Amino acid sequence: MELAKKIRAVDTSDVARLVIEKHFMRDTRGNMRKFSTQKFRCSSCNESFRRPPLIGKCTKCGGKLIFTISEGSIVKYLEPSISLAESFGCDNYLKDSLYLIKFRLENMFGKEKDKQLGLGSWFQ
Numbered sequence: 001m002e003l004a005k006k007i008r009a010v011d012t013s014d015v016a017r018l019v020i021e022k023h024f025m026r027d028t029r030g031n032m033r034k035f036s037t038q039k040f041r042c043s044s045c046n047e048s049f050r051r052p053p054l055i056g057k058c059t060k061c062g063g064k065l066i067f068t069i070s071e072g073s074i075v076k077y078l079e080p081s082i083s084l085a086e087s088f089g090c091d092n093y094l095k096d097s098l099y100l101i102k103f104r105l106e107n108m109f110g111k112e113k114d115k116q117l118g119l120g121s122w123f124q
Contacts, residue, residue, distance in 0.1 A: 001084070016088035020098070024081040028101060031074040032108075038069045071109050078102055 044063030
């Protein structure tokens with residue numbers, strides 16, 4: 001984007017729109033779709049499961065089960081794309097699409113991570 005700002009023949013809002021639409025939004029939507037159909041895998045033996053076993057551990061080695069797609073891989077481009085759209089004056093349709101994706105992700109994962117509080121914080 002720095003190069004696009006320096007070249008007068010380039011429309012910076014169009015470049016920002018193309019980067020957001022062709023790269024950021026496609027990656028985010030694809031990762032959201034994969035998250036809903038993801039598998040689980042064992043962190044020690046790498047055994048893959050379509051659904052987690054009822055015992056909550058790997059049936060092969062007893063290891064911990066983890067998601068194959070994490071929350072971080074889905075939300076990694078959301079804030080940069082929103083800031084690009086705001087700072088380079090993209091159209092309202094694109095901004096609304098980004099805010100809609102943000103709303104869906106907040107519904108899926110929650111707005112903030114819960115912080116673990118000590119017992120002393122309840123008695124202050």
